[in-house]
Amino acid sequence: MAITAIKGFNDILPEESGRWQHIEQAARRVFELNGFAEIRVPVMEKTELFSRSIGDATDIVEKEMYTFTDKGDNSVTLRPEGTAGVMRAFIEHKLYAQDPVAKLYYMGPMFRYERPQKGRYRQFHQIGAEITGVHDPLADAQVLTMLVSFFREIGLTEPVLQINSLGCPDCRPAYREALLAFLEGRLEHLCEDCRRRFTTNPLRTLDCKVPRCVEATAGAPSVLEHLCGGCGEHFAAVQGYLESIGTPYTINPRMVRGLDYYTRTTFEMVTGLLGSQSAVAAGGRYDGLISQLGGPAIPGIGFAMGVERVALLLGEQDFSSRPDLFIATMGAGERAFAFRLMQELLGLGVRVELDYEGKSLKSQMRRADKLGARYSVVVGGNEAASGRAFFKRMEDGIQIEVPLAADDIAKLFL
Ligand code: HAM
Numbered sequence: 001m002a003i004t005a006i007k008g009f010n011d012i013l014p015e016e017s018g019r020w021q022h023i024e025q026a027a028r029r030v031f032e033l034n035g036f037a038e039i040r041v042p043v044m045e046k047t048e049l050f051s052r053s054i055g056d057a058t059d060i061v062e063k064e065m066y067t068f069t070d071k072g073d074n075s076v077t078l079r080p081e082g083t084a085g086v087m088r089a090f091i092e093h094k095l096y097a098q099d100p101v102a103k104l105y106y107m108g109p110m111f112r113y114e115r116p117q118k119g120r121y122r123q124f125h126q127i128g129a130e131i132t133g134v135h136d137p138l139a140d141a142q143v144l145t146m147l148v149s150f151f152r153e154i155g156l157t158e159p160v161l162q163i164n165s166l167g168c169p170d171c172r173p174a175y176r177e178a179l180l181a182f183l184e185g186r187l188e189h190l191c192e193d194c195r196r197r198f199t200t201n202p203l204r205t206l207d208c209k210v211p212r213c214v215e216a217t218a219g220a221p222s223v224l225e226h227l228c229g230g231c232g233e234h235f236a237a238v239q240g241y242l243e244s245i246g247t248p249y250t251i252n253p254r255m256v257r258g259l260d261y262y263t264r265t266t267f268e269m270v271t272g273l274l275g276s277q278s279a280v281a282a283g284g285r286y287d288g289l290i291s292q293l294g295g296p297a298i299p300g301i302g303f304a305m306g307v308e309r310v311a312l313l314l315g316e317q318d319f320s321s322r323p324d325l326f327i328a329t330m331g332a333g334e335r336a337f338a339f340r341l342m343q344e345l346l347g348l349g350v351r352v353e354l355d356y357e358g359k360s361l362k363s364q365m366r367r368a369d370k371l372g373a374r375y376s377v378v379v380g381g382n383e384a385a386s387g388r389a390f391f392k393r394m395e396d397g398i399q400i401e402v403p404l405a406a407d408d409i410a411k412l413f414l
Contacts, residue, residue: 008114008122010308018319019311023154024107027127027305030150034142036103036129041085043109047075053084053289055260057200064112078111081259082128082304083286084293090132091295100133100298107307119277119309128283130302132290137234139301140265140285141241147269147281147303148247156313159271159280162252164223165235166203168263169288171228176202178221189216203256209276222253234264261286265301274312281305324413325391326368327354328361330380338379344406350413368394375412379404 005011012020028038051061066078079085086104089095095102107127114120129146131139148161167175179202187195191210198205205217227235242249249267257266266284274280283303291297327342329335335358342352353371355364361378368376375391383389383404390399391412402408 006122008116010121010123015320016311018321019314019317020307022319023307023310023314024127026153027105027107027150030146030153031105031129034103034146036105039086039089039104039106040108041082041089041106043079043111044076045079045085045088047077049084049088049293050077050080053087053259053261053293054081055201058258058260059204060112060258064114066111066113080112081110082106082108082126083130083259083261083289083300083302086128086130087132087290087293087295087300091290091293096133096296096298100296102132103129104132105129117275117277119274119306119312121308125307126304127307128302128304130300132300133298134301135287135299137237137265138241140234140238141245141247143283143301143303144238144242144249144267145245145247147283147305150305151269154310154314156310158273158313159269161247161249161267162255162270163238163249163265163267164252164255165227165231165264166223166256166262166266166284167227167231171226171231172223175221175223175226178226179203179205182220183217186216189213201260204258206254207256207258220254224251224253231264238265257282257284261289261292263287267303269305271309271313274309277306277309279306280309280313320372321351322372322374323353324351324374325353325409326364326371326373326376327352328364328368328376328378329355329358330361330378332358334379334381334384337384341379341404341406341409345409348406348410350406350410 047067050065054060060080065080067075070076086106090102105128108125109123110126111123113122116122129143131143144161151159166172183198183202183205187198189212190205191208191213194205194208194213205213206220255266255268262284264285264287267282268279269281270278271280272278281303285301287299290300327338329338338354342354345352353373365376373394375393377389377391379389387404388401389404391402392399402412
């Protein structure tokens with residue numbers, strides 16, 4: 001029996017890879033315009049990095065990590081997200097030594113053992129960006145606006161931006177207490193997971209999709225009403241900056257994130273088009289993470305988008321590349337001639353395809369059609385001898401006579 005891929009691990013086939021490249025190139029363009037530089041970090045890290053940053057009581061660390069012991073008896077984990085590894089590298093290489101403000105972006109596969117469904121996979125891909133070293137809410141506004149402009153750049157009006165603030169270690173404990181007091185009387189209405197979360201991670205009950213939990217927590221106290229002075233001012237300033245430049249957003253006080261490192265601003269780009277996988281991108285501020293990982297007390301903020309989800313939103317648009325010209329040949333001699341011509345045209349940047357195997361003219365023309373070539377030309381004995389041939393524009397069948405010389409042919413495509 002043929003071997004298949006692991007469940008939840010996908011192949012990106014050629015018909016789809018054009019869409020992925022479109023997304024990746026737009027991200028590079030927008031991020032680099034904003035002064036971000038790419039960082040590439042390993043896909044596997046010491047397990048401790050993720051338990052210390054994402055948090056022991058999160059679903060990711062509790063249930064979803066691909067963790068195993070390697071041959072040297074070390075516990076290692078395939079990265080479930082990008083921020084922890086990027087911050088580990090930031091600290092390890094002292095990227096802050098000259099300037100604590102670093103603007104970094106990354107792209108690549110992440111791994112979570114979740115139940116696969118549309119938009120949710122076990123190997124998935126993120127494109128993320130992080131700014132370190134800025135306490136000012138300007139950094140929040142810059143990151144959010146860059147994310148929104150990325151979606152504009154690729155031509156999507158969905159998803160939309162939702163923001164919230166989760167406060168800081170000064171004000172969150174009081175909110176936690178208020179939430180616990182509220183939940184205590186409703187415990188029997190909560191699902192089993194949420195009853196467990198009540199003791200481990202009560203904020204996550206606000207995020208539960210089970211209908212009875214949504215109902216039971218409907219009147220829960222709002223985190224925004226418990227922010228301390230500093231966090232309240234920060235959140236108001238973020239909104240002020242966003243409004244000053246017309247970046248659209250809504251406030252969602254029930255947004256809690258599945259990772260523990262967040263402080264103050266959190267956000268998601270949300271869509272109604274992907275069923276329950278509504279977050280296309282997400283992120284937030286993590287002012288305590290770098291010091292928690294053994295680095296200096298430098299703040300940070302960033303986001304990551306799920307490339308599979310962005311690709312789904314782009315739908316059926318065709319991003320595959322088509323050849324400019326298909327050269328059909330009548331015999332072995334012409335094939336050798338066409339092969340030389342092809343190399344010269346490739347050198348001039350013209351995308352050329354030809355028949356490699358001496359197939360019938362009919363089947364060569366079928367292939368030209370299938371590949372979506374813009375022009376085709378038939379090179380037989382006459383054409384090779386006269387040095388001229390008719391180039392057929394495939395969309396309307398119009399024929400143009402052109403010398404069989406690379407420079408002349410290339411002019412068709414300028
Ligand atoms: P996250 O919310 O866990 O945040 O993931 C970010 C995005 O990755 C999600 O919004 C979603 O689009 C995509 N994603 C997550 N899990 C899956 C999955 N199983 N299948 C497909 N797509 C998925 C983080 O990972 C943070 N590191 C974001 C961040 C960066 N915060 C600050 N900086």
